[in-house]
Amino acid sequence: MxxxxxxxxxxxxxxxxxxxxxxxxxxxxxxxxxxxxxxxxxxxxxxxxxxxxxxxxxxxxxxxxxxxxxxxxxxxxxxxxxxxxxxxxxxxxxxxxxxxxxxxxxxxxxxxxxxxxxxxxxxxxxxxxxxxxxxxxxxxxxxxxxxxxxxxxxxxxxxxxxxxxxxxxxxxxxxxxxxxxxxxxxxxxxYNGPFSGFYDRPVEPWKKHPQSVVPEGYYRIPLGKARLVAEGEELTILAYGTMVHVAEAVAKEKGVDADILDLRTLVPLDIEAVEKSVEKTGKCLIVHEATRTSGFGAELSALVTERCFYHLEAPVTRVTGFDTPYPHSLEWAYFPGPVRIGEAIDKILKD
The missing domain is CATH 3.40.50.970 (Thiamin diphosphate (ThDP)-binding fold, Pyr/PP domains)
Incomplete structure (x- = not known):
């Protein structure tokens, strides 16, 4: 061995x-x-x-x-x-x-x-x-x-x-x-690990992911505190749930130097962490699985625009689910995936 x-x-x-x-x-x-x-x-x-x-x-x-x-x-x-x-x-x-x-x-x-x-x-x-x-x-x-x-x-x-x-x-x-x-x-x-099905091939074995190491016994994570998944200078990516892993995988594959924030709690929102990241990078991409219209990404976009307007170097961009009833047989096309997230990253970095 x-x-x-x-x-x-x-x-x-x-x-x-x-x-x-x-x-x-x-x-x-x-x-x-x-x-x-x-x-x-x-x-x-x-x-x-x-x-x-x-x-x-x-x-x-x-x-x-x-x-x-x-x-x-x-x-x-x-x-x-x-x-x-x-x-x-x-x-x-x-x-x-x-x-x-x-x-x-x-x-x-x-x-x-x-x-x-x-x-x-x-x-x-x-x-x-x-x-x-x-x-x-x-x-x-x-x-x-x-x-x-x-x-x-x-x-x-x-x-x-x-x-x-x-x-x-x-x-x-x-x-x-x-x-x-x-x-x-x-x-x-x-539920059983996020690295199954994002691409046509496994991205990374879930059991090697650092966040799968869970201490025994009692501990708590305060509500309202985001987690910095990756640190970068080019772009801020805001996501939560499954989309954290999808966004992280796409950023790694494309070699993008991105701040990736896992919001963890939507209410209360860690707006200080969001502001700090966007003020540093000047660009913001929001990714979520829910439909686009009136999705939480719209609120995030408004907050970033209100609070970070003079730091922004490009429009705040969203990649979301589509404004349709959930498509059973086409759910993998419905999800924000490597193609749509990758295209959004390319566009926002060129602006």
């Missing part, structure tokens, strides 16, 4: 590397252990362990009063969670797919988001709504949507989207401990 191979084996045995599903499971397990007020609930989260296995083994370990199945009623699941939070518990309801969350919008918008304000902080709704979102598994139009911008529009809600196992665990713990309602979207396309 070569010296390099021996080093790789040693690294694999000394560093604990897990995927996002396992990281989320650990975060829930830790919080159920630490805080008797934490409750996990949702469709099939108990005995079955969740459709993506994120809650596997938790009911067996913590009992049916702490981890339990609910009827197929998203309005009921979220409504009950609001009441639990007002009573003093910290519920973590799972909505099986983000596409199913719409029946519970009234409870989230009219009750959870406003409870602290309408009661002058006498009551709060410390609930974390977990849900897989986005495409990549050929789930069709009702299992693949990216509705994050709906929630960033609602004052009183926080919106979190991790892109790595390390972040998923730390951010979920922070979300559960937060006293405000949090929407925690989990990009299902990278």
């Amino acid at each position: 070569s010296a390099e191979a021996k080093q790789d084996v040693a690294a694999e045995t000394t560093e604990r590397r897990i995927n996002m599903i396992e990281a989320i499971n650990e975060a829930l397990d830790i919080m159920l252990e630490r805080d008797p007020d934490v409750i996990v609930m949702g469709e099939d989260v108990g005995y079955f362990g969740g459709v993506f296995r994120c809650t596997a083994g938790l009911q067996e370990k913590h009992g049916r009063t702490r981890v339990f199945d609910t009827p197929i009623s998203e309005c009921g699941i979220i409504g009950v969670a609001v009441g639990m939070g007002a009573y003093g518990l910290r519920p973590v309801p799972e909505i099986q797919f983000a596409d199913y969350i719409y029946p519970g919008l009234d409870q989230l918008i009219s009750e959870a988001a406003r409870l602290r304000y309408r009661s002058a902080a006498e009551f709060i709704a410390p609930m974390t709504v977990r849900s897989p979102f986005g495409g990549g598994i050929f789930g069709g139009q009702t299992h693949s949507q990216s509705p994050e911008s709906l929630f960033t529009h609602v004052s009183g809600l926080k919106t979190v989207i991790p892109s790595t196992p390390y972040d998923a665990k730390g951010l979920l713990i922070a979300a559960i401990e937060d006293n405000d309602p949090v929407i925690f979207f989990e990009p299902k396309r990278i």
